[in-house]
Amino acid sequence: EVQLLESGGGLLQPGGSLRLSCVASGFTFNNYAMSWVRQAPGKGLEWVSHISSSGDITYYADSVKGRFSISRDNSKNTLFLQMNSLRAEDTALYYCAKKRDGLRPGEFDYWGQGTLVTVSS
C-alpha cells in the first residue's frame, strides 16, 4: 500500500523558515517524480514545487521561486521542502504527491494527508 506521511508543519512568524518532510512507502521511491501541492484554508489547490526521480531537475511555482527549495533523499525514501522568507499567504495545508509517471509536473496518483503551515504574527 502506498503511503505518504508529511511532517514539519507549524506556526511561525513572517520571515521565518521551516522544513517539511514526506516519508514514502509502498512503492519504489527512486523511480518516481514527486511534488508539493498546497491548499489554503477553504481554498483550492496550488502546485508548489516538483522534483525528478533522481533529484537533479526541479521546478517551482512563481509564487515560491527563490524562497522555497525542494530536495529528496532516495536512500531514506524522503522528500523535503525547505521554506524560507515565509509570508502570510504561504499559510496552507501542504501535501506531498506522487507523480503517476514521467518526469514533468503532472497528474498525481497518491497524496499524503498533509501538514499544516501557519504564518502569522
Place this chain on the structure above:
Amino acid sequence: DIVLTQSPGTLSLSPGERATLSCRASQTVTSNFLAWYQQRPGQPPRLLIHSASFRAAGIPDRFSGSGSGTDFTLTISRLEPEDFAVYYCQQYGSSTTFGPGTKVDI
C-alpha cells in the same frame, strides 16, 4: 500560465442523477494533458481521470472524462452518496495549474 475555469461553481443534484462538470482552459492544453480529482471534506484529492479520458486505477466506470483542446468535461453517470464532493481539473501540458473547483452537493 494556463488558466482553468470550472463551471458551474456549485452543482446541486440528487443521488442517481447525472452530473456534468466543465473545465475550460485559456489556451490549448498540450496533448490533452488534463486530469480530474475528487476531494471529500477533510481528505486529500483523489485522481479520477488523466490525459482527459483515462480512468485512474480503481476508479468506478460511472466516472468518465472527455474533451480536447480547451474544453473538457467530467461526467458522473449516476451519482452515489459518496460522490458529493469538490472536483478539480488540472492541466499539465504547460507546467501545471489547477482549476478553482466545482462543488457537487445535494
